[in-house]
Amino acid sequence: MIEPAKRHITLSAAAVLLCVLLLLRLPASAEPLAVEDDIHTLLENSLSIVEIDKEIERIQEQKEQLMLSMNDTERQLALQEQLVSDKQDEAGSVLRAYYTGERDFLFTALLSFDSLSEWFQMMDYAEFILTHDKHTLNTYVEQYRKVKDGYNRLESRNEELKAVERQLLAQRSRVLALEQQLDEQLAGRSDAEKLRLLMNELTSFWESAGIDEVKQYFRALSEAMQKLPGWVQENKQLLEIKGFQYTITVPEKDLNTFLREQNDIFNHFSFQFSDGKVTAQGMRDNMEIRITGHYTVENEPKNSILFHVDELLFNGFTLPDTTRQALEEEFDLGFYPDLIVSFLKANAVSMKDGELTIQLSLKL
Incomplete structure (x- = not known):
């Protein structure tokens, strides 16, 4: 007993062969080999159109995914830029304090103590201030680095998008050219409808x-x-x-x-x-x-x-x-x-x- 899937395949193949036989009922004056080659080219072009259309769909999906990724990167970039802005003034204050000598009192205090316990207290205080300053600067640098990385990712995605758009345009032009060629080949043929039927059968059988x-x-x-x-x-x-x-x-x-x-x-x-x-x-x-x-x-x-x-x-x-x-x-x-x-x-x-x-x- 033939399995349903194989029965479907066999019937589809039979339909294609039947269409071929119908198309080969040509006038005696026709040149069989030339007509055969002509029909083969038509069918091949129709199959190519279907397959390139699939590639266009794939590229379009890739383009949409890239645009979503770019939008997400832009949102992250905006957030990172805000965080950098928030930390910029604080980091600037820290740097100015060291540049103008506002932190010199720490070192003066460490050299001016009356007892060992007082010196340890001053050490703890100095360590707290220096650690806080370091954390402020490190946070600012890290946020700035993230912004820079974000711009690099965005630029990379933008180049990918341009390449995908070029691919999309090329494949669309290719399909349009094939469709135009197909229409020109079918124009004026008495068997054009039979040929279109055969194209549909071949496409259906392939898919x-x-x-x-x-x-x-x-x-x-x-x-x-x-x-x-x-x-x-x-x-x-x-x-x-x-x-x-x-x-x-x-x-x-x-x-x-x-x-x-x-x-x-x-x-x-x-x-x-x-x-x-x-x-x-x-x-x-x-x-x-x-x-x-x-x-x-x-x-x-x-x-x-x-x-x-x-x-x-x-x-x-x-x-x-x-x-x-x-x-x-x-x-x-x-x-x-x-x-x-x-x-x-x-x-x-x-x-x-x-x-x-x-x-x-x-x-x-």
Whole structure:
């Protein structure tokens, strides 16, 4: 018996395929390949519009959060400025007292005593005044420092806000350009309504099932990558040591075996290494996913080998960079060499001839 969720996915896929068949009922004079490419571009653009719209919503939320943070900082700043103002006169009086010699009587009194008990009393009195003066000055300095920090935070938030607003404008311009292009491509077409129906079906299929499927793979990959250092330790043949140089070589066949041991989802998925690129692709429940990317060595915030998604295809449609970036931020697909041996760090990574090779050395 088909589960409800899978039945929904299958029906959605069938609806998309039905629309494709309807659209392909074209006049005999039409050029099939050219029309196919044209329809593919239209669908891809419509999917990009939907995904970039999501990025605009995310950036808008980020902007609102920044503005709330700025308002909060401004309120704190106003309070701190009032506290500084309250302490300013008092601190000024203390400083003037030392500058004009008004505190000299303390030292004179300490040198003018008739008995030891009187001297101790004068010491207590002097200590009280000096401690009070020190507290007054320290309080003023601390409040002033808080005001200065507040202005620095406000300036930093303001720069962040400007950057977010630039992002927002760029993505909005991008969406408007795509929408205009889409309208121009549809203008005058006799099958425009059918195309819009197909766009809606593809968008619905992506949002109801596609994005969840993609995230399942990314989530499973993230969980598997956390176990990869332990797997490398258990498979000593993958690690070669020459003096202080260490090399990890992972054949794609071995990596695919490892992944399938971690999660059944990889029974429908495989990795390939070639010419500096990683390609991972698979198909399940009428959904084909293809991820192309590369690894880089990073040293901040810690030494690691991070995966970057260069291209993401869903059922043959390329998703925009905003979707790739969002997935990279949500799921950590990094490899951390110090989890193999704490004193190791990665220096280089390469992919060719079906192998992933990582060069490591000792941390200095």
